[in-house]
Amino acid sequence: MKTPFIKTPLKVTLDRGVRKGMAQRMIGPLDWIGWPALWVLAGTILLATPMKIFGLYLPEPVLPLALAFSWPLIRPSYIAPLVLALMGAFLDYFWGAPLGFWTLSLMIVYGVTFLLRGYIVGQDMMVITALYGSAVIGFFVLNTLLATIDSGMVPRLISVFEQALATFAAVFLVLWLLETFVHADVRFQ
């Protein structure tokens, strides 16, 4: 069994070694940005299927919001906001929203979370969940305001609440992303 202590003539140092996960592979942008973005897009398209199961329509969560909240906590990146902007543009086109509607609201969530990154990273899971809930509320309040400005009609608040609830259910994606990628690179601790 290898001892962690290396005895040298001058001093005794602790050999921490290389972490097993880091030694095997590096976490690249494709891992924490590319694949989650593709999964979210596929989920968005899948949930847009026009069908009813047992009399109920499929939910329509804003899944990219989970990425807008997670990515700035994982690490600072130039790629993440650009991919997020592209995802917002995709939602604008796919859901038939005015151009910039989803892009603007997603980027505001990303920016605010990025500013508060130092206070959020390392918090308990319950705190992260509560903060994500706050982000969901702020996001939908902002969208309600934007929709009112755009159309002159206040969207039905019950429907807004339903979509917010479905979006909050994506907190599991947030927790998984943070659990998997936050501590993957010690340079960003």
Added chain:
Amino acid sequence: MPQGDKHFEHLKLPVNWGVMALVAAVCIFGALSFLGDRREEVSGRSYGNRSGFDAAAGPASNVLATPAHVVGDGANWIDDYFFAVRENRILKKRVQDLSLYRDMYFQQKDISERYEKLLNLRTEPPVEMVTARSVSVSRGPFNNNRLIDAGSNAKIRFGNPVITDQGLVGRVVGVSPKVSRVLLITDVVSRTPIMIARSDARAVMSGDGGEFPRLDFVRGKDAVKKGDQILTSGDGGIFPRGLPVGEAVQGVDKVWRVKLYANRAPIDFVKILLYEDFSQFPEADQVLMTPQITELLPQPAIPQPVTAGAAGAASSAGVASSAAAPVSGAATSAAARPAAPRPAQPRPAQTRPAQTSATQPAQAQTQSAAATPATEVPF
């Protein structure tokens, strides 16, 4: 380390500031795009630049939605299996009720056609129709749209109304060759001129992202009552008059809303009316030119000169010919005479739709959307 890098080894790029600058730039771009894409006026110009995306998103949605369709079909099968007995009872009762209405319909239709001809009434001609399948839907509170798998190749144009066998769904706001985008009547920018069938009162139905659009600008006392049927009024020429929309209900906030007929069943297959606006009707070759009343009356019998020989032969044979004997012909009742030939009417050479679409929705659903030949419905 190369010699040239030693001056930059301690240089750290300000990543945080750079990211914030990037986020701010994207926010500014998004805000400008949003302000420049106001949709309070639903026009082809504001939706037309998205046809390329829709053309690509339609097939992709179809492929990715396949597993969801399989799951949904399975759930529907289970639903049908467990509730078949109850549904059978309901359907038997409904068939019994509808049989009475069917007989009344044929009687009233016949009477109505007679009145139209007698009054020389100009009725609106049938509107051509195309069937398509909904491949994708956004049903959130901010956007209510659908993608359907038929486009300009099927002669669909901006503004065409979209219905199901239940009622009005929305209107086409974006067209590409094989895919179209439908703005649902529940969208926050949708405004639909409607009328209440009982009182003939007019109102505007405004979508708010929910399942029950609200009625605005209702005029008159007791103009609306619970359960009143709501139809399109045709005002403004956006929709043809008389499309069934829903029933009036009153919310807890005392605001009149519409319980949409289209929500009675899943919106899978839809029909697109190739109707642009009322101005397409006054075309000379499209208008139903009803004949004058004088054309419908039986032609007066023309007296024929009677020869002595012929009269003798007729009397000897004991045969009274109406053509040869004008007196006896005039005395003959109209019912006894053969009916006068109906004048040819310049109706558009189209099939009657009631037998093809309204009464056979299941058959319509089996047809491929893009390849479905156009049928028509009368209004």
